[in-house]
Amino acid sequence: QQQVKQSPQSLIVQKGGISIINCAYENTAFDYFPWYQQFPGKGPALLIAIRPDVSEKKEGRFTISFNKSAKQFSLHIMDSQPGDSATYFCAASKVETSGSRLTFGEGTQLTVNP
Amino acid sequence: NAGVTQTPKFRILKIGQSMTLQCAQDMNHNYMYWYRQDPGMGLKLIYYSVGAGITDKGEVPNGYNVSRSTTEDFPLRLELAAPSQTSVYFCASSYSRWAPVLAMAFFGQGTRLTVV
Numbered sequence: 001q002q003q004v005k006q007s008p009q010s011l012i013v014q015k016g017g018i019s020i021i022n023c024a025y026e027n028t029a030f031d032y033f034p035w036y037q038q039f040p041g042k043g044p045a046l047l048i049a050i051r052p053d054v055s056e057k058k059e060g061r062f063t064i065s066f067n068k069s070a071k072q073f074s075l076h077i078m079d080s081q082p083g084d085s086a087t088y089f090c091a092a093s094k095v096e097t098s099g100s101r102l103t104f105g106e107g108t109q110l111t112v113n114p
Numbered sequence: 115n116a117g118v119t120q121t122p123k124f125r126i127l128k129i130g131q132s133m134t135l136q137c138a139q140d141m142n143h144n145y146m147y148w149y150r151q152d153p154g155m156g157l158k159l160i161y162y163s164v165g166a167g168i169t170d171k172g173e174v175p176n177g178y179n180v181s182r183s184t185t186e187d188f189p190l191r192l193e194l195a196a197p198s199q200t201s202v203y204f205c206a207s208s209y210s211r212w213a214p215v216l217a218m219a220f221f222g223q224g225t226r227l228t229v230v
Contacts, residue, residue: 004156006156009154041223041224042223042224043118043204043206043221043222043223043224044157044204044221045221046219089156089157091156101159101162101172102157103156103173104156104157104158106154106155106156107154107155107156
């Protein structure tokens with residue numbers, strides 16, 4: 001069963017624009033909500049993450065907005081650049097004794113046109 | 115360079131064949147994970163390990179086996195390969211159980227497996 005739903009599947013933005021990717025989750029027991037960035041032929045790399053008791057976190061041009069009551073969170077990329085073109089995954093993490101289990105969204109392929 | 119090394123990068127298997135995907139990390143991480151990534155989908159956890167001798171099932175363990183005899187290595191075994199196992203496989207490691215969300219998780223570059 002899919003516990004994290006991500007939209008849109010693909011997104012095309014002009015250079016300098018704002019890219020917005022949305023995710024919704026079902027399990028309220030999740031501990032953290034990270035976003036991963038993946039370039040073709042590479043493994044995912046952690047971009048930014050947020051705890052459920054925080055409504056917003058900003059790191060440079062990347063901002064996570066978190067709405068606990070709606071069980072939704074989103075990634076905003078300000079001043080989008082062609083180098084941001086990649087696949088972005090949201091995820092939800094549940095920490096257990098034997099490790100942190102990540103449930104991933106389906107991914108959003110972002111293209112930033114110059 | 116330190117990190118997670120996966121071999122091979124590409125492999126084509128015939129139905130019913132078996133193989134082992136290798137994963138090694140040189141960061142002395144306790145936690146290691148195997149994920150598969152199907153086209154247009156997020157990563158799904160196959161197996162994970164908290165340390166040598168300890169493994170546990172993830173979301174999609176059927177058709178796979180793992181072992182963890184050392185801290186460094188976490189091989190994934192496919193027995194009787196099936197077309198449904200065509201995917202990209204990623205190995206990851208982290209220092210602690212919180213690490214995957216604290217910028218401490220490292221992913222390998224992936225193994226692209228095709229079963230025909």
